[in-house]
Amino acid sequence: MQELGRLEDLPLEYRSALTEKNLVPLWPSLRAVLPPGVPTRRTQPICWPYQELRPLLLQAGVLTPMEKAERRVLVLANPGHGLENMKASATIYLGMQLLLPGEWAPAHRHTPNAVRMIVEGEGAYTTVEGEKCRMSRGDLILTPTGLWHEHGHDGEEPVVWLDVLDLPLVYFMETSYVTEGKRQAVTSEAADSAYHCAGVLPAPAFKRAGSAFPMLHYPWVNVRAALVSMAARQPDAEAVQVAYVNPETGADCQKILGYSALMLRPGEALNLPARSCATVFHQIEGGAHVSVTAQSFKLAAADTCCIPGYTPVTLRNDSATEPAFLFIADDAPLQKALGLYEIRNP
């Protein structure tokens, strides 16, 4: 590829004249913004072992009362993006949130979309637009853009969950803001929703709802059962994986980030091709190795890692007897909508 002229090659006087008129020559920076073949990625492969962050999160529970935090969260920040920018990848924000018994994180709504993957503890709940979603380990709860949400806790032990938001993208677009609200009246329990029975949808008087976010709570018991039955029925499946979708449309459950759950059978190794999207892996049960060319993370339960885009990944379950279950988040829906999504076959 042709080497291009540098800024230093230009007379100082000319450079000043350009600066004065708010003009910039493209050619010294062209290769930086359009690198050959593969994009430049700030996102580094990073792992956040749960046993390392858990004591620090519990310490935040002692140091900072809810009134002073609103949301008591330690952000899983990728050093490649600068810790202060609070990004796991260019578009993905990850945070571990702690709620102690009796605490309440007040109602608000905001433009970024969020989901919560419950990590430990029983007794907490999120109310989303009046729908009460009780939290259990491995459950996925959606708080999509613009919907009121607050967190409460009637139980007896600390509850921790992983927040996944498209905040970096929405912030970058200068469209991120919050509105504070009042405590919501609970109007229904997500667990009672007809959406929990696969293959049937609410259709009262022959009318389908067609709401943008019909299903807010995906209990792990159901998702796990789906994976286990898929593994049993399709022993030759390339991967035992299910996507979290909008049951009314079958499309990804949110428009920017996509979510799935994957089961690694005992002893299974799975080669995932390089995809253009960055990917987050969170271990729900069991253990797995997540390997990229130069690095390998050994995930135990509740560990989380992030892998940049355009990177092939190998997942491996070393246990000869136990399955391993991973929660996966990526920005594939956004990239697909924009026509940027790629899978590179080796």
Ligand code: GTQ
């Ligand atoms: O629980 O509503 O990690 O608003 C960041 C922003 C969690 C929340 C985060 C939020 C929330």
